[in-house]
Amino acid sequence: MKTRAKKVMMKMKIKNDLARECLGEIIGTFVLLLFGCSGAAQVKTGRDMKGQFLSANLSFAVGVMSAMYLSMGVSGAHLNPAVSLSFCVLGNLPWRKLLPYSLSQVLGAYLASAVVFFMYYDAIMEYSGGVLTVTGPNETASIFATYPSEGMSLQTNFFDQVVGTATLLLCILPLNDKRNRPAPEALLPPIVAAVVLGIAMSMSSNCGGAINPARDLGPRLFTFTAGWGTEVFTSFSYFFWVPLVAPLVGAVLGSIFYLVFIQWHLPELxxxxxxxxxxxxxxxxxxxxxxxxxxxxxxxx
Amino acid sequence: MKTRAKKVMMKMKIKNDLARECLGEIIGTFVLLLFGCSGAAQVKTGRDMKGQFLSANLSFAVGVMSAMYLSMGVSGAHLNPAVSLSFCVLGNLPWRKLLPYSLSQVLGAYLASAVVFFMYYDAIMEYSGGVLTVTGPNETASIFATYPSEGMSLQTNFFDQVVGTATLLLCILPLNDKRNRPAPEALLPPIVAAVVLGIAMSMSSNCGGAINPARDLGPRLFTFTAGWGTEVFTSFSYFFWVPLVAPLVGAVLGSIFYLVFIQWHLPELxxxxxxxxxxxxxxxxxxxxxxxxxxxxxxxx
Amino acid sequence: MKTRAKKVMMKMKIKNDLARECLGEIIGTFVLLLFGCSGAAQVKTGRDMKGQFLSANLSFAVGVMSAMYLSMGVSGAHLNPAVSLSFCVLGNLPWRKLLPYSLSQVLGAYLASAVVFFMYYDAIMEYSGGVLTVTGPNETASIFATYPSEGMSLQTNFFDQVVGTATLLLCILPLNDKRNRPAPEALLPPIVAAVVLGIAMSMSSNCGGAINPARDLGPRLFTFTAGWGTEVFTSFSYFFWVPLVAPLVGAVLGSIFYLVFIQWHLPELxxxxxxxxxxxxxxxxxxxxxxxxxxxxxxxx
Amino acid sequence: MKTRAKKVMMKMKIKNDLARECLGEIIGTFVLLLFGCSGAAQVKTGRDMKGQFLSANLSFAVGVMSAMYLSMGVSGAHLNPAVSLSFCVLGNLPWRKLLPYSLSQVLGAYLASAVVFFMYYDAIMEYSGGVLTVTGPNETASIFATYPSEGMSLQTNFFDQVVGTATLLLCILPLNDKRNRPAPEALLPPIVAAVVLGIAMSMSSNCGGAINPARDLGPRLFTFTAGWGTEVFTSFSYFFWVPLVAPLVGAVLGSIFYLVFIQWHLPELxxxxxxxxxxxxxxxxxxxxxxxxxxxxxxxx
Incomplete structure (x- = not known):
């Protein structure tokens, strides 16, 4: 690279740590949702002919892996406010960074939804008959945000999201714990992706398995602005707050669970x-x- | 962490080796069954629309991987009385630890079943029409414990479980054998998970592929206490003892098979x-x- | 090996770097398309009884992995003119090698199509009723090149291919970036394969997810010569240029995106x-x- | 272990290299076919309700991985006469070992078929209505050996097996080639398994994708002795010789292809x-x- 180009580059370089980290979280969550929502769009608008439920689960998993390789070196690749909160509680992230991280994650998810919307615009219009709805056989809102299945009670959905996110933290914390038997650091992304795949295959039936407030709020805000209307918040008795609050509770519970039942008892290094x-x-x-x-x-x- | 918190933590620390190991087995088996049973619940109550048979197999495999990363550093992550028994026979686990390990595994499986039951309560009620049965088109007992397919003879089921568990041990013993070509230690969990996935895809047709007495007894006891009644033991001509006894026989046979036909003949290190x-x-x-x-x-x- | 054989071998050895690299790209892309097109052929002519959409996606992913292990040591395993172009832009490949690399990739893809055609000749004849068409229920052209779904607008397809290829570059560039957290070099092939699998599961619905001009042009030229006729170029309003041009645009955009938003801000090594x-x-x-x-x-x- | 037990063990130890290697090949091929045939049995007798075509492919892949970890340290885990032949041609195996290796592989495959037959006896009887046939809607012979689809010509099947086995060798030879970019040695088994999975998903449609004379002949001999009769050899115009001969041709062609087009041109170590x-x-x-x-x-x- 020429010296001049290098100089420009050096000027562009973001030296503020937090700004750089936020950028990492925006792009990481963007990639996560880009794979996740487009995978869901392909399965739904393809009427199961171009992949089935498992393909959508796998797409999310590839999104996790790719997003982690992309932003691990920049921001630690939390990609999830519930993870960031847990890391604050565990003392791995300063509390003052929690809000910037979380907003970045929501923003990344919003932007990815917009890209997926334009990419699948024709297919969504064809599938929905041109009417963007949140319920009914031609609903397309579930491509983006999560919605519960019919007949699920609120407490079931809340419990589901608490358990799902607790499982996530309980399963990823040992992967990087020197006192336990950690996974190879350079292979954390595919292994975390497998954990997320497992949760998607086993705990996404009741209410979509968000286990991540940003993964849910970003796309929901996008669908709100893009034509699905207020129903994205009001439907299913204002379900939308469940994937915002329950994962935060679950993540902290899962982390504490790991500390108390496993980590404290491991031999000191x-x-x-x-x-x-x-x-x-x-x-x-x-x-x-x-x-x-x-x-x-x-x-x- | 502050000194005070550290002191509290130090006091909480379980210094008794066996107690710590039992805790590891409880939590490991808990995670294994949490993925496994909820995966089965998602497939069954979702009527194959939210994953099919393969998804349930994959969920179990992710459960194996996650449980191993979680408790390998604490207890060795046996997660299965048949594995613990084999390790006793092979001299890797003192015999006096066999019963505590096994009971811990059953307890972990029981607790996971309870969590899955509450998480999928609405869906199970909807699917079963509110009647918890062990047989018939709306049965839901097979979400938890294993039951044979119609028309299988007892000897077939027994042989099936012997072969399945022998295969398990035959395939996992070389993975950690320094005299053979072992897998990378930090990647044992996903590789063992692949072996378990293979067994689930190829040897779970006859009677559910338990290959693990704790994986079967814990959930069966839970369903017994949660409303499915004595049928969980009496149905299919008291089938329940097969996944308790046959895996123990199979695991020891598989281990001996490995020793006699492979290990003895490997070059000395x-x-x-x-x-x-x-x-x-x-x-x-x-x-x-x-x-x-x-x-x-x-x-x- | 005898000295004589060795001498012959030494004479055969291609010492010209570019010639060797082109050979590597030909064979790598050959293997990529051999898996990819035969996977598509098995799914289509087997009428979903011998694998479904996901199997075809997985076949392509195995093709990526195998092709990379095969030619990484020879030519860097670009396997895709859009990747080669990006590497030129990034300064990793001299511009004068771009055309030879690209032509080699198209040639490899063409040759693989021919092998797949002969391998699946009977099945294609049976499926198509002996009439090789590009549209209609018995079309078989999509086994080889990509075609859009009904009702997709040209701009949607172009945008789809730009986004898909940008995603590819955005996700593979960090894998080998020493300043980021790179993947283990010896495991790049399966990890890149997972990224390609993700794109195939989430961004192949609109127009087949070529994200690779050679993967599309080679097979299209083959079908043109093998009996499908000019329709392979004229159908869907001359769609064929989209997977030629859009991936080039997308790849460069994705690379710049990675540079500007991630790489520039990473700490210097x-x-x-x-x-x-x-x-x-x-x-x-x-x-x-x-x-x-x-x-x-x-x-x- | 006690001294006495150790002495017994030392006596039992097979010191003859070839005998030990044959034992390794028997057990390796046994495990390969145990997974492979039982996976096929589960899919067929379960009428696609307990896994579909992809599950059977994956079972074979797990079989490859497990068999390789099991016998790589003993015999190199060829598991396939076509691989052994190629290694003779390449100078990695003495020619005098070719026949013992091959016979061991056939024997292992035969024994595995017997175990699968007894494990799935009830299910096979139920599925077939008690009549063991090679053709027709209730045929069960394809659980064990491979048979062509209807309407395939002999030359297509022969070409299919040549290409499939050539692909196998072309894709696995670089994995262990120090002059190329080899895969991590301890992870060869899952990577080779992925290659075999790819071939099963893309080249098993015409005639079952044996790519291994032992994988085919062992089970065919077993079905011949177990009640399917001479039809296993005579059906489909004596098809049985194709998966015996074509893979040998293909494997050698694939190896030469690798040597000539890739290896000769790699930089010397x-x-x-x-x-x-x-x-x-x-x-x-x-x-x-x-x-x-x-x-x-x-x-x-």
């Missing part, structure tokens, strides 16, 4: 040669080679 | 520099770099 | 011991072992 | 510090850390 040697003993083959490697080095000396 | 060098020779590229690395070190000296 | 130590601090466990390893070495000295 | 440094430069981050590690060592000296 003591950074001294002796304990380290023991850790190495417990890792298969590789550690063996290393120890040997070490011996050889000593021998060589 | 001798921990001396020479043989180690040979091992390194056989690993591609990485070992090459290491050897070279070693040369460079020598050169540097 | 400074190759000095101090910053390196910090990088090592941030990688879990492994780095820990390494540091310790290092300490031990120092201690040994 | 020269084992000296300088080139090694270059190799390390090309691997992302990790190599970076290593180099730095190296620098630190030098500095420490």
């Amino acid at each position: 003591e950074i001294d040669a002796k304990s380290q040697t023991e850790v190495m003993d417990s890792t298969v083959v590789k550690s063996l080679e290393k120890k040997d490697d070490f011996k050889m080095k000593v021998a060589a000396l | 001798e921990i001396d520099a020479k043989s180690q060098t040979e091992v390194m020779d056989s690993t591609v590229v990485k070992s090459l770099e290491k050897k070279d690395d070693f040369k460079m070190k020598v050169a540097a000296l | 400074e190759i000095d011991a101090k910053s390196q130590t910090e990088v090592m601090d941030s990688t879990v466990v492994k780095s820990l072992e390494k540091k310790d390893d290092f300490k031990m070495k120092v201690a040994a000295l | 020269e084992i000296d510090a300088k080139s090694q440094t270059e190799v390390m430069d090309s691997t992302v981050v990790k190599s970076l850390e290593k180099k730095d590690d190296f620098k630190m060592k030098v500095a420490a000296l």
